[in-house]
Amino acid sequence: MFAFMAWDEVSTSLIPLMLRLGASLVVFGLFWLGSILAGQVIRRLGDARGIDVSLTCLLGRVAKIGLLLFGGVTALGTLGIDVTALVAGLGLTGFALGFALKDIISNVLAGILVIIYKPFKPDDYIAVSSFKGKVKEINLRYTTLVADGRKIVIPNSMIFSNAVTVGEEKELA
Secondary structure (H helix, E strand, O other): OHHHHHHHHHHHHHHHHHHHHHHHHHHHHHHHHHHHHHHHHHHHHHHHHOOOHHHHHHHHHHHHHHHHHHHHHHHHHHHOOOOHHHHHHHHHHHHHHHHHOHHHHHHHHHHHHHHHHOOOOOOOEEEEOOEEEEEEEEOOOEEEEEEOOEEEEEEHHHHHHOOEEEEOHHHHO
């Protein structure tokens, strides 16, 4: 009789736990599917609007990771776990990473804006601050110029925050 009562107590607490576990798996699964869909939608919109492929891939990846992270926290909350400390820890971690990587993040955001607004393109001659040359490459962190056989790498935050002159090589000399 003692073993029967113990099983009865276990079964009454196990059923709600299994229901919460199933619900949290469904919630995470929906977020997982949503993250895949969001990544594909961002890539397709970028392709349709002619936005750089590396930029659309980056934005799609950020959306996917963000949705998966939010879905994981939501699924843990659905399971019955108190996620307030986890959310606070994620917030502090994000703040610390943002502060530590502020220059890199600044360059990447400026690179995104340079790629979107296209104030110049490869093979244009530009002058930024004391640097002049032909644009060889524009990526998310740097813009590469070539002048007098030298390769000049300029952080995109510098390009975005200073005046840029676009013109012919002889005009900028």
